[in-house]
Amino acid sequence: MPANDAASSTSNGNCQTKDRLQCQDMLVTDLHHFLDLPPDTPGPARHLGEHLSSIVQAATAGDAHAAWESALPCRRRPANRRCPGRIIVFCTQPGTPIRWQCSLCGDDGTISNWEGSPFDLRRQQLTLAETVHNIIVDAEVAATLRNLQLLDTDCQRTVFAIRAHNNSLLLAATDTDLDELTGALAAEANHEPNRRRQQRLDAAFDALNTAAQTHRW
Numbered sequence: 001m002p003a004n005d006a007a008s009s010t011s012n013g014n015c016q017t018k019d020r021l022q023c024q025d026m027l028v029t030d031l032h033h034f035l036d037l038p039p040d041t042p043g044p045a046r047h048l049g050e051h052l053s054s055i056v057q058a059a060t061a062g063d064a065h066a067a068w069e070s071a072l073p074c075r076r077r078p079a080n081r082r083c084p085g086r087i088i089v090f091c092t093q094p095g096t097p098i099r100w101q102c103s104l105c106g107d108d109g110t111i112s113n114w115e116g117s118p119f120d121l122r123r124q125q126l127t128l129a130e131t132v133h134n135i136i137v138d139a140e141v142a143a144t145l146r147n148l149q150l151l152d153t154d155c156q157r158t159v160f161a162i163r164a165h166n167n168s169l170l171l172a173a174t175d176t177d178l179d180e181l182t183g184a185l186a187a188e189a190n191h192e193p194n195r196r197r198q199q200r201l202d203a204a205f206d207a208l209n210t211a212a213q214t215h216r217w
Contacts, residue, residue, distance in 0.1 A: 027109030031056060031117055051075050052111055054146065054160070056119040059091035059098045059111075061160035066090070067099075069164040071142040074102040083107070086164050103164070121157045130174035135211045137162065137171050144204040145171075150184045178212040 034049030041049075058070040067090040074083040085104030094115045101108035114120060137145075145159040158177045162169050173181070182205055189201035 025108075027107075029109060029111050030113050031111050031119070032113045035117065047075070053119045055087060055089060055100045056098060056111055056114045056117065057121050057156065057160040058087065059089040059100070060114070060119070060121040061157040062089065062091075062163065064091050064093070069103055070160070071139065071146075071162040071164065071169045073139070073143075074105060074107060076102065076105055076107050078105065121153060121160060123157070130176060132172050132174055133178070133211070135171045135173060135208070136168050137207060139169060140200065141204045141207050142169050142171070144185075144200045145181065148181075148184050148188060150187060152180070155180050155184065175212070178208055182208050182212065 029048075029052055031052060034045075034052055037046055037049055054072055055070075058072055062068055062070065067088050069086050069088045072087040072089075074085040074087065076083045083102060083105045085102040085107075088101045088103055090099040097110035097112040098114055099108070099110055142159075142162050145162075148155075148159070151159065155177060158171070158173050158181070162171050164170075185201050185205040185208065189198050189205060192198040192201060
């Protein structure tokens, strides 16, 4: 099915949800329809696919069985002004759709067939426990981290698990995570031809490097 036809809206005013999620007019999507899109895919369909992929990454990186507010920005632009809300995600278990909703405007939906996709960041094996540092980052640093190209699955999980907390964004990272994230930022900044993006990479590197040094004193 073409990506243009892969999403549909449904209305269910009687739907009951957990935590803060509420069901009204809902965008119902199948992630498989947005994988491997051809080069001539229209921009709106491609952007929607990117939005849905990021939601799956956040939902599978963070807490399961509870709704939580991620760092992902809302996609809507009411009155041509970007909605300042963030995406709340709720992932129950494999075989059930991921639920998502904007924290402010109510834009919401479900995503099915996300299991086993390249954006499924669920942990596949046990790992050694390390001390986790809670680091405050701003929205631009969070966005820069999400756009890094050289992250392994563990680092992607750390980045997409960034959550909203008291009007800030909280990055929960171990020393190993911080080393790998700063290394990836430095590597991409050194080879980035676009001056503006290089500045964003450098700013994110400085923020995480400062946080790493602070926690190691």
